[in-house]
Amino acid sequence: MLSTIDVRKFNTLIEINTLINSNYTDVRSLLTQILESATRLTEGEASSLLLVDKAAGKLYFEIALGSKSKDVKKFSLNIGEGIAGWVAQHNTSLKINDVESDKRHLSDISKSIGFPTSTMLAVPMRIKDECVGVIELINKKDGRHFSDDDLQWLEIFANQAALAVQNARSFEKAREEIHFLQDQIQTDRGYHTLIAKSPIILEKLEIIDRVAKTDSSVLILGESGVGKELFAEQLHLRSARNAGPFVRVNCAALPEGLLESELFGHVKGAFTDAVQNRRGRFEIADGGTIFLDEIGDLPLKLQAKLLRVIQQRSFEKVGSSDSITVDVRILAATNRDIEKLVETGEFRSDLYYRLNVLPIYIPPLRQRPEDIPELASFFLRKFGRETKKQFDGFSDEALEAIISYSWPGNIRELENAVERACVIGKDRYIQAQDLLLKHSAYGGTSSPDGKNLKTALTVFKKHFIRKALEENSWNQTETAKALDIQRTYLSRLIKELEIVSPKE
Numbered sequence: 001m002l003s004t005i006d007v008r009k010f011n012t013l014i015e016i017n018t019l020i021n022s023n024y025t026d027v028r029s030l031l032t033q034i035l036e037s038a039t040r041l042t043e044g045e046a047s048s049l050l051l052v053d054k055a056a057g058k059l060y061f062e063i064a065l066g067s068k069s070k071d072v073k074k075f076s077l078n079i080g081e082g083i084a085g086w087v088a089q090h091n092t093s094l095k096i097n098d099v100e101s102d103k104r105h106l107s108d109i110s111k112s113i114g115f116p117t118s119t120m121l122a123v124p125m126r127i128k129d130e131c132v133g134v135i136e137l138i139n140k141k142d143g144r145h146f147s148d149d150d151l152q153w154l155e156i157f158a159n160q161a162a163l164a165v166q167n168a169r170s171f172e173k174a175r176e177e178i179h180f181l182q183d184q185i186q187t188d189r190g191y192h193t194l195i196a197k198s199p200i201i202l203e204k205l206e207i208i209d210r211v212a213k214t215d216s217s218v219l220i221l222g223e224s225g226v227g228k229e230l231f232a233e234q235l236h237l238r239s240a241r242n243a244g245p246f247v248r249v250n251c252a253a254l255p256e257g258l259l260e261s262e263l264f265g266h267v268k269g270a271f272t273d274a275v276q277n278r279r280g281r282f283e284i285a286d287g288g289t290i291f292l293d294e295i296g297d298l299p300l301k302l303q304a305k306l307l308r309v310i311q312q313r314s315f316e317k318v319g320s321s322d323s324i325t326v327d328v329r330i331l332a333a334t335n336r337d338i339e340k341l342v343e344t345g346e347f348r349s350d351l352y353y354r355l356n357v358l359p360i361y362i363p364p365l366r367q368r369p370e371d372i373p374e375l376a377s378f379f380l381r382k383f384g385r386e387t388k389k390q391f392d393g394f395s396d397e398a399l400e401a402i403i404s405y406s407w408p409g410n411i412r413e414l415e416n417a418v419e420r421a422c423v424i425g426k427d428r429y430i431q432a433q434d435l436l437l438k439h440s441a442y443g444g445t446s447s448p449d450g451k452n453l454k455t456a457l458t459v460f461k462k463h464f465i466r467k468a469l470e471e472n473s474w475n476q477t478e479t480a481k482a483l484d485i486q487r488t489y490l491s492r493l494i495k496e497l498e499i500v501s502p503k504e
Contacts, residue, residue, distance in 0.1 A: 009153055012037045016160050027168035029472070029482040031161055032063050035135065038157035039065055042150040044137035046115065048072060049125075049161065050084055051133040053428050055390065059088055059134065060428060066138070069484070071113040082106030083122050084134045091131040093123040093155060097145040121146050123155045125162035132165055191237065191246075192230050195375050198368035204360065205234065211358050212238035217310060219295075219355045220333040222362035225410030228333040229293060231362055235331055236289040244288025247281050252294035260302055266318035280317065282309060286326045295355065296336035296347060307351045330355070365407040365414065369459045370466075375411060376402050379418035380430065387422045397432040403460050405437050462497040465490070474501050 016034055031049055039047040046066025050059040057079050064072040080089040086104045087094055099105050099117045110117045117138050125133035135158045140146050196202055211218060212235050220228045229248065236246045254262055257271075265280030281290060292298070298306065309315050310330060314323045332355050341347035365372060376394065384391045394402065398421075407413050421434035465483070472478040476494070480487040493499075 009041050012041060013156065013160065016157075027164055028063070029478070030164050032065075032482065032484075034157055034161045034164065035063050035065055038135065038154055039137060042121070042137055042146070042154060043141045043144075044121075044146075045139040045141055047135070047137045048084070049133060049135050050077070050088075051165070052079065052088055052131060056426070056428065059084055062133070066115070068113040068115045071115075072109070075109050075112075077106070082109070083120060084136050087122045087124050087134050087136075088131050091124050091126065091129070093151060094121070095146055095148070095151045096120045096122075118143070119146055121151055121154050123151070123158045125158045125165065127162050127166045132162060135161060191233050192227075193378065194227070194230050194234060195371060195378050197374045198370035200363055200368050201371060204231070204362065207360065208234050209238055211235065211360070213240070214358070215329050216357040217330045217332065217355050218358045218360060219338075220331065220360050220362060221338070222333075222335060223364045223410055224335040225412035226362045226364055227411050228335075228362055229291065231360065232289075232291040232293075232331045232333060236291075236329075239289070239329070241288050241329060245285050246288055247285040247290045248293065249281050249290065250293045252297035256299045256302065259299070260305070261318050263302065264305065264315050264317055265324075267320045269319065271319070274319065277317075282315060282326050282328055283324060285328045287328075289329045289331060292330065292332040294334060294336075295332040296334035296338050296341055298347075300346075300348065303348045303351050307348065307354060310351075310354045365410045369403055370463060372403055372407075372414070373399060373463055373467075375414055376418055379415050380422065383419045383422035389422060389425070390428075391422065391425065391430055392428045393430070395427075395429040395431050398430050398435060400460050401432040401435060401437055403463070458497070461493070462499060465493055465497065466499050469494075469499070469501070 016030075016037065035047050035049050038044075046068065047064070048061055049063040051062045052059055059077040059079060061073045061075060064070075066072075077085045079085050083094060083096065083099075083102065083104050083106070085106075096102050096105075097119045099120050100107075105117070115138075119140050120136060120138050122134055122136040124131040125135060135154060137146070137150075137154060140150070196205060208231065218232075218235060220231055222228050233246065236242060249263060251259065261271075261274075261278065261280065263280050263282060265278050265283055266274050268274055268276050292306075305315060309326075309328075313327065314325045316323055338347055338352060342349045342352050365375075373394075376399075380391055380393070402414070402417075409416075417435045417437060418430075420436060421430045425431065425434040465479075468479050468483055469476070472482060476490055477487055480490040483490065
């Protein structure tokens with residue numbers, strides 16, 4: 001017959017197994033719960049769960065509980081180093097009731113954090129007999145020794161943790177494959193994936209939803225690199241023309257003579273190299289949408305011809321007097337001050353008013369900080385796959401650097417920074433120095449645009465807490481447990497940071 005404590009342990013195991021076999025996707029919270037249960041039921045003062053990185057030959061502290069938990073997580077171990085490293089290397093459990101006299105003990109960490117270790121249990125987490133991590137319990141309460149019974153129970157908890165890791169890896173792999181295939185489908189169709197989390201961009205997408213239903217011209221404004229082309233794509237994809245062609249033209253990329261032929265086509269013999277008739281982009285876009293990027297660089301002569309296309313839906317090919325009629329919606333974009341160009345006579349006012357029927361301004365990345373971590377994670381998955389490296393994310397310092405930086409080159413610069421970090425990064429997590437941000441707090445002077453570290457940390461905390469709330473279905477009690485803070489403190493942070501649930 002089971003003793004009282006055995007019944008408690010058994011019930012705890014059932015609860016955890018139920019979670020593991022459910023659609024419980026927050027693996028870190030689940031591992032924390034497993035470690036908390038193991039620590040409580042074997043009466044340890046502190047505990048850690050370390051995961052093995054085979055490529056780096058290291059063990060990293062994934063979860064740590066106890067009074068020095070934050071300090072412990074700054075360290076990593078080589079496989080074979082210390083008691084946990086020995087367990088990982090030999091895939092064998094250890095029960096040590098006189099740690100100081102054990103030669104495998106790495107006393108540097110204990111001394112550094114000021115937490116003396118006297119007794120310890122350390123057991124491997126196994127997937128198909130391979131050690132993927134180690135759970136260690138430190139110092140049984142009241143100066144007592146750990147028993148064989150404690151060791152056996154911890155091994156059972158370690159098996160549960162390994163199963164949770166296995167399920168999480170399978171789920172993550174499947175999710176990445178789905179994301180990759182979705183992105184690939186978009187790419188194969190010639191479109192990009194749009195990442196949007198910030199309220200300001202979600203609001204823009206709501207406007208685009210309404211605007212897409214019309215055939216009016218749209219002028220998209222914003223700095224270079226903010227993703228104006230992606231919003232043009234969304235206007236097309238959400239319109240009734242989405243089955244038709246989406247044709248892109250960069251008006252700044254070609255000289256005037258070639259640009260006219262590119263836009264409107266030419267007939268054989270129109271000029272020296274015109275050896276055959278050629279369809280222009282407007283003709284190709286018939287029944288769909290044409291996107292004229294960098295419209296501010298369009299020469300005045302072509303501005304007059306474009307105005308006629310907008311007004312009459314007709315034009316002549318270069319070298320021909322025959323009119324061609326097309327059914328095309330025109331989207332245009334520029335990063336220049338087009339109103340100033342109108343004032344100086346560099347851009348026709350009548351064309352400007354025709355294009356500016358429905359203007360949409362895309363804010364720079366520095367004004368939409370909620371998008372930055374999401375975009376960085378998207379690019380990390382993309383370039384991790386391309387460089388054939390496995391990254392688990394960004395270190396806290398790297399994420400703070402990303403959020404505090406002003407991104408003068410916007411999304412294009414962020415993408416380049418993450419790609420660069422993936423090429424040179426060596427750890428499980430991208431480090432701040434891998435990003436090579438010249439003006440961030442981690443690579444140079446204070447960040448531009450007057451954003452100090454305090455502001456950056458506030459933005460980081462807001463995003464971090466919001467993400468934790470989302471992962472726990474906005475349940476504050478569960479979120480507080482996952483964040484290892486008091487529920488009352490979490491409630492205060494939510495109020496201070498003005499975090500609003502989507503249900504409210």
